[in-house]
Amino acid sequence: MLNILTITGPIYLVIALGFAATYRGLFSKLDGQVLGRFVLHFALPAMLFNTLTQRDFAEVMNPRYLIAYGVGSVFSFALGFGVWRVWRKKSLTQSSLVAMGVSSANSGYVGYPILLQLLGPAAGVGLALTVLVENLVTIPLALAMAESGETAHLSWRHTVLQSLKRMAKIPMMQAIVLGFAFSILGWHLPEVLSKTVNLFAASTAAIALFVNGGSLVGMRVLGLIQEVRWIAIGKLVVHPLAVGLMLMVVGPMEPSLKISAVLLAGMPMLGIYPLLAQRHGEEGFCAAALLVTTVASFFTVSLIVWAMGELPGWHV
Structure with missing residues (x-):
């Protein structure tokens, strides 16, 4: 277990440092937003x-990866939505946001730095495929359903289309499309541009984690922990378990991709989760869910890393 902590420990220490620096006023929340935009628009792409x-x-x-991660995520989405809507009798909007919370991971800010320590450069492949699933399936679907809960005059098809159009403008999605194009055509950047891209890429992990920690400052969970604990369980337990079971169904896959799929599914929900919920008046509820899930993920992610190390066929 000590070896596991040498992998996950530094990740959460950087998150804690980001939290402490922002809490003590060394960095403001606005500073964190600026750094976050740098990561989203330059470093991660x-x-x-x-x-x-x-x-x-x-x-x-890898079609098998896309199927395993996609079906596992959709299952988690449907389960989260069903539990919140049918069992807990909550609104369509809140149920949709819960579904997004349990099926969309913080793959870039937390997942990638952990994968980078485990897999090295191969970590980017699983991240790219995961980003495709999240940005083309689970996030647009959740936003469309949340919108339809408040704007009955708009069809869900129209809302999904608008969500996909917004996703197409995200630099990460544009970088994936451009990267695939270069890969298919066998193109390479000139050396001076390649080294420039490398400089930005190398800055991703530490800044992303630091920003994630700072974003947790000011979040409150009082009075909401009884509810948001179920979202944390869905995100940290159900989602990776569903993806792991699907990996067994789709057939053989190289270990690095299997590790990527389960670990990324086991990450806390995406860092902008409260911001996406803001327009629906659910930012406090979603911020509490994000805080609880992020703190709990230190233990669950460490457990996942340990468990995968014990399974045959999961060693890189």
């Missing part, structure tokens, strides 16, 4: 582009 262009398209585009 550079890392994804770098990873995809350095591999053959056939190696990167």
Whole structure:
């Protein structure tokens, strides 16, 4: 277990440092937002582009991974929505946001730095495929359903289309498409541009974790922990378990991709979760869920890393 803590420990120490620095006023919440925009618009896209262009398209585009992660995520989405809507009798909007919380992971800010320690450069492949599933399936679907709960005059098809259009403008998605294009065509950047991209890519992990920690400052859980604990269980237990079971169904896959799929599914929900819920007036509820899930993930992620190390066929 000590070996596991040497992998997960530094990740959560950087998150804690980001929290402490923001809490003590060394960095403001606004500073964190600026750093976050740098990661989203430059560092993460550079890392994804770098990873995809350095591999053959056939190696990167893995249908089995997409099916396993996609079906596992949709199952978690449906279960979260059903429990909240049918069993707990909550609104369509809140149920949709819960579904997004249990099926969409913080793959870039927390997942990638952990994978990087375990897998090295291969970590970017699983991240790219996961980002495709999240940005083309679970997040647009959740946002469309949440919108339809408040705007009955708009069809869900129209809302999904609008969500997909917004996703297409995200730099990470553009970097993935461009990276796939370079991979298919066998193109390479000139050396001066390649080194520039490498500089941005190398800055991803530490800044992303630091920003994630700072974003937790000011979040409150009082009065909500009884409810949000169920979201944490769905995200940290049900989602990776569903993806892991699907990996057994789809057939053989290289260990690095199996590790990527289960670990990324086991991450806390995406860092902008409360921001996406803000327009629906559910930001406090979602912020509490994010805080509880992020803290709990230190233990569950460490357990997942340990368990995978004990399974045959899961060693890189």
